[in-house]
Amino acid sequence: MPFDHNDHYHRLLLRKLPRHGRTALDVGCGTGRFARRLAARGYEVDAVDPSAKMIAAAERIGGGPRFRRADAASATLPRARYDVVTCLASLHHMPFRTVTRFRDALAPGGVLLVLGCYAGHTWWDLAAVPANAVARAGAAAGDRLRRSGPPVAGPPVAGAPVRAPEMSLTAVRAEAARLLPGARVRQLLYWRYLLTYTVT
Template structure:
């Protein structure tokens, strides 16, 4: 069914964007952009967006959809990032595809006052995840019925998926070590939000 756990949190992520700083020429980097849904939302907020993904197929689909971001097939772990350049760096359900220590490279690419926003996936189950099961089923059913009623087209191409191998405890420990002052908040639907401000 077409319910997307990551899209569900777009509004939460948009509320985390820096409130101060430049109004013109704000720059964003969206890592693991997939077909570009969140990158387009950032562009709609006035950001100049660099959107990276390792999948040629999803980059091709994102480029076909346009919407403002500059899409590029690239692996952020092997790409030179300009130091102190981005006002916001986002990483939606993609950090678990790379070494967690990549966050230090991302931190270095943040401009003063910039924000790193990671909507991540974690391994294992917590008591809170028990609540997610019926909530997930209800959300999937509601989206499926709504799409059928309005005759929605087939779902977009999906990016490759990999299971996370770090638990929420591991993530909190590493975030504290690598990004002092960062915050990790558990969300429903097997996700967490990591925020770090430069």
């Protein structure tokens, strides 16, 4: 599918970055698309993913971040190191309490940004159905135009591992409030939420 629900929110996440941030950790980086966007903003980026295939693909593409194969739920993370920790569509692959590890890795004033997936449906999801159809149609048309041009160099990369989320949005909000007092959880289109938390 040419339309990527997670990539759609890159610009929103970039607007949430701390004003004077310099160091970033991107958790579940996949092939590194968002990690490279952070690097392009001048961040020194550590990007981790448990999949050897994803890390190998990210390293082939390059682009600035330091890519490392690691499971953020169990790997050692430096304490109070990062100005921002990002986690795009990956938290549902880990225990939700892993957010406390991300919190501990943040420097004072650091920001945690989680673009998450939730289980079940809400009334807001009804609006996502037509919006998703329009976005997919537009992306497919753009993809056809690109394919009619010169071929893109490089082999295709297999998709990241897929796992259905188990926590409802209500449960996400409750756990976020318990584990990260002061965190905000905002429901988004395309069956996503944005969790933001700032270390004070």
